Each structure stands twice: as C-alpha cells, then as structure tokens.
Amino acid sequence: MSILILSPFIGAVNLEFREIFIQDSLSSQIFFDLRVPRVLFTFFAGSILALSGLVFQTLFRNALMTPYTLGISSGAVLGAGIAIKLGLGSLVFGIAAISVFGFFGAMFTVFLLIYLSRFLQSSQQQSLLLLGIALSLFYTSCLMIIFYLGSAMQNDMLIRFTMGSLSVIGWNYPIALGTIAFVFFLCVYIYRFELQLLSVSDESATMKGVDTKRVTLILLTASSLGIGILVSISGPIGFIGLIVPHIVAKLHPTTVNNRILKTALFGGFFLVFCDTIVRLISTQSELPIGIITALIGGPFFIYLIIKKASA
C-alpha cells in the first residue's frame, strides 16, 4: 500500500513536497498530470495482467498459461501495429483505433486457440502452449513485415511500442483502464464459484451444472478486452500474469475463488513497484517496463517449467 502512496514522489525530477500543492507550479504539474495518473494507470495495468493470468491458469489448468505465453498479447501487439502502420490515429466510435485493433487482435487469437484446441485431446494441454508459442512467432514475423514496409518514423513508434511503456499523460487513460479493470474484476468475481469448479476439471464442472462453454467464453472475452486495450496503450508487458498468481498462491494457499481480489491488488502493487524501480534507475531516457518484467519473468518461466517437469 505504501508503495502506491510513495511512488508518485519518485522519479527523474525531484519534487519539493511543499511545491506540489501550489497551483500551476512545475512540481504540481509533474505530480498531478504525470506521476499520479501514471501510478494509477500502472496499478490497473498490473491488476488486469495478474488477474487474466489467474483466469487463464485456472481455465486451462496449467501454471504456464497466461495471455502472454499463449500469444494473445502478441495478437494485440500485431493488431495495434497494423493500426499504427495504417496511420489510424483517429477514433472509431469515440475509441482510439489502436485500442480497437488491439482488442480484435487479442480476441482473434483467443478464438483461434479455442478453435485449434478442438483438435487436441484434453490431456494435451501442453500442446496448446506450443500453439500459443507458434502463434507468437508467426505474429512476430508479421510485425517484421510491417517494420520492413514502414517508414523510419512509423518504425520508431512501433519499436517503442513493442518495448512496453507505462508513461501516460493526463487522466483519460487511467480512467478508461480503471473502468475496464473494474468490469473485468466484476466478471471474474461473479463467476468465482464456477471458476473454483473449473479448477477441478471441465467434466466435473459440467456434471455439477456449470455451463462450462459459456463461462469460459465470457471469462476469456473479458480477459481479452482487458489485455487488448491495455496492450494497445502500453505495449506488451510480459510475465506479470505468470509471476503474480504464483506469489499470491504461495502467500495465501487457498482455493482460487479466495485469491481473485488478492491477485488483482497484488498485481497492481507489483507493477507499480517495478515501475518505481524503472523510474529510480533511469535518469536520461526511461528504460521500458516490458524489458524489466521480461528480465525477471524469463528466468521465472524457466524455473516453473523445470519444477513442473521434475514434479
């Protein structure tokens, strides 16, 4: 909690506490238009990432399944990349085109995975992960084509975008993302007991009267909405969805329905913490957050694979 309050005070420019509350001072502008919105945006981003990780891990009953490892983030990146390449800065029904494309990129990937998983036996969950990785590679190649065709300016925008960044200016993005995070959380919370049953098996959930297809579709759509829009604003931020649910499960060893709120909150705090470190160590130009989370997450992913294999 303290990280949330302290975080806005940390950054490349040292702020005088007294000056913050003086209207129109530089400190006040940095604090209220940059730092506070950024911390809130980061908090909601972390919540969405962690919660979608928990949802995916539970629905697919596999600790390695997250929107990031299944290629859904990459789908959103490609969608957003296409929007950037096409120069779609304008709005579609009042929503930024990049966000719309990001959402459809994520959604398309989810449906593709659901479709492809029909050809897999339920015991071949591991293959779904390979499908996700194959899709990620494919999307990356598509993105390379966009790079190849793009102008220098577009490419610079794209490269910055794919590194992931949490810098937002003003209050529009935090408010939008906060709303989406809240709706997503509500969806998961409403279905918390169904999710608990699904953590046993599809079959047993069906036998208890859960409409597994409907619940799975609703939760995957809600996750894709959150991930798609988040990624279209911030770029991909990997591995939060992988790490946070594990840490929360270690700290609070209870069933999944009791970990929903804790995972969302901890995810928020964790990403704010990572972002604060980024702002502490970068003075000249800012180190992209996606790189930091991947640096922590990559080894953790390997650790999970080895632990799973030896179990």
Next chain:
Amino acid sequence: MIKINNLLCKFNKKIILDNINLDIKSHLSILGANGSGKSTLAKSICSLTKHDGEILIDSKNIKELSLTQRAKLISYVPAKLEIYEQFITVEEFVLLGRFTHKKSFFDYSKKDKNITKQTLEFLNIDYLKNHLLHSLSSGEQQLVLIAQALTTQSKIIIFDEPTANLDPHNSKIIAEHIKGLKNYHQIILITHDLHLASYVDSEVLFIKDTNAKLYTDEFFKDETLSKLYGVKFNDMVALYD
C-alpha cells in the same frame, strides 16, 4: 428409471455403441473388455458425450433437461481424482457437490456446509476434512470423490471403475459403501472387478462389439463367464464377503 432407445455413440467416426435399447429399472453393473464402451455408455447417460437416440430418465429426455436439472438427477464419480487446484481441502472439495443447490453468485449456505459435514461423518472421513486433497492416498481420494457425489443428493450415482486404482483393503471399504448406498440411490457401476459387481449384486449389462446384453441373475454362473471372459468365477480368489 432410465430408458434408452436406439442409442448410437461414435468416437472419431468409429462406432462404439450401436442400437442399444435398455430399460434400467434398478441398480446396474456395466461390464465389458477395455475399450468396449462402458464409460461411453455412462457418459452418454450423463450427457457428457454426444449421442444419437434417446435417453429418458423418468420419461424425460436428458437432452431437454437444463444443466442444473441434470446435475441434480445424476452424479458421476470418476475413477481417479484429477485436479489442478493445489490448495483445496477435503471439506472445500466435498462442498463443491452442493453447487447445483447453491444460489448463483452467493456463497455456499450453512445447510450446504452441514450436509458436507454429515456426509464426511457418514463415510468416516471427517478426520480428513482439513487435509489438502493432494496429500491423500488413492483410497482416501476415492472416498472423498464419493462424498462429493453424495452431497449432491442426486437420484442416480454413476461409479466409473471405483476400485481400479485401489488395494484390496480399500477396495473392500469402497465396495461396502457402494452396496450400502443402494438403499438411497440408483447405482450404476462400471467395473472390471467381477467380485465387486457380484458383491454389489445388481443386474449386469455386458458390452461387447458395440452391443449390450442384460443379465438378471445368470451372469456370475461359470458357463456365462467362461463364454464371455474365458474364466470361471472361482478361478479368481474372492476378495469380499
């Protein structure tokens, strides 16, 4: 009362069960070789697999029942516990059997928790209630699976090879419980265990080459068994009694 008309089940375009017509008035044991379609038949009755033809329970087509109605009517006890959730306790797991009786969105009620407590006591496993499901032996897990099915208080309970993974001692405990449950539920038992089937003492459905034949009492006679399996009943040491 289960009535099956012209049941046809396929798996990957291969016909598993063909033109099955059955009246299951009371308890039933389903026997047959590996891959003969025993589980397919059971799963069709639960509507877990696709099938052609009609399956009527109390003259209602199961395809027309809602998931909740169906769940209240039939519970299914799998052969083996498969669970992803690491941190679920026995009590929490057994409570899940009350899901269909629970108001959606709200937590499980006091009544649900009481029924869970009574069921655990009934099966003599209340001392396990705070144990993690992962830490139990196969025999204990099978009892917990049965407990979960019992809390649903369904009319029909389907046991899918309940003793397949168990040692003789635990098989005996499970067999006694299944026999005892005949007084309260319609039992459908899928098994390879001839002694279990004979101990539970019900009609026997033998499945072979996509067809099913019902035996009311002559199944455990040596002539029948040697024809079907090539063994006599006493060739195998009786485990129960």
